[in-house]
Amino acid sequence: MSSAALPSVLRIASWNVNSVRLRLPHLERLIRAQDPDVICLQETKVIDVLFPAGVLADWGYPYQALSGMKSYNGVAILSRWPLEDVQRVSWCGRDDCRHVSARVAFAGSPQGSVEVHCLYVPAGGDIPDPEVNPKFAHKLAFLREVEQWFLACRGYHDAMVLTGDFNVAPLPSDVWDHKKMSRVITHTPVEILHLQRLQDSVRWIDSARTFVPPSEPLFTWWSYRQQGDAWQTSNRGRRLDHLWITEPLAAAQAGFEVVRDARGWEPPSDHAPVVLTLRTP
C-alpha cells in the first residue's frame, strides 16, 4: 500500500456497552453522531458466532476482531478499514476475553499503521484488600502482567493506541469525591500505582488529559444504582474509560470527546463512549 492510499484521519471510539446485542440501536446512534473509523467495545457478553456481525458490517464496519464469551466480559474491534495481525490475548492464565488487538492503516503514523489494543480490566470486587479479596488480587496481577508485556514486547517508538474500560480512575479529578473514593475500588492508591506503572511501560500518553486539563473533573461512568436521571443531576461519576496513545501519534491528536449524552440513551449502558480524532500533521 502506498502512503497516498493510507487514511489521513482516524477516529477511534471506545465503549463499554454492557451487552452488545441489547445496545445495538445505541451503537447505530453513536455511529451516526460520531462517524468513527474504529470502534472498540467492552462487555459484549456474547460468543463470537452470535455477535451481530452482519448488522455492523451493513453499518460500515466489515472488519471485525472478536473475542467473546457467554454472559461475561468480551471485547471487539470494529473497523471501516482492514484489520491486520489480530491477536486475542489471555492474562493471568484465564481465557476470559478481556484483550484483543489489531493493526489498522494510518498515514499519520511513522510506521504507516497503528496497533490498537482494546482492553477490559477486571473490576476487582468490593473489598480493597488483595489478601482477602481474590478479585482485587486478580485485578492488580492483571495490570502487572499487561505492564510487563508492553515492557518486554513493545517500545515507546511503536505507534499504538491502548483503550477500553480500565476500571481505574487515576486522578483526583477523575472521581466526584477524591477523599471518599480513596477507599473505594477504582480509586484506591494501590490500583492507581499499578495503572501508573502500566502507563510508564511505553510512556503512554493519557489523550483525554491532553485536551481536558487534569484539574477539571472528567467522568465516563455513572452507576446504575441511582434513580432516574440522578446520575446527571448528582453527577457522581468516575473516569474509568481511557484512550492512551504512544509518542509517535502525539502530534496527530486533533480532538477528544466523552459522548456523555449516550449515558442517557434508554436503556443505557453505565459507561459513556470516548472518541479520539487522529489527523495526519
Added chain:
DNA sequence: ATGGTAGATCCTCTA
C-alpha cells in the same frame, strides 16, 4: 451502616 440497579442465565454471578 446499608442498599441502591442492570445484564445474562440456570434460580446466582458479576459489575
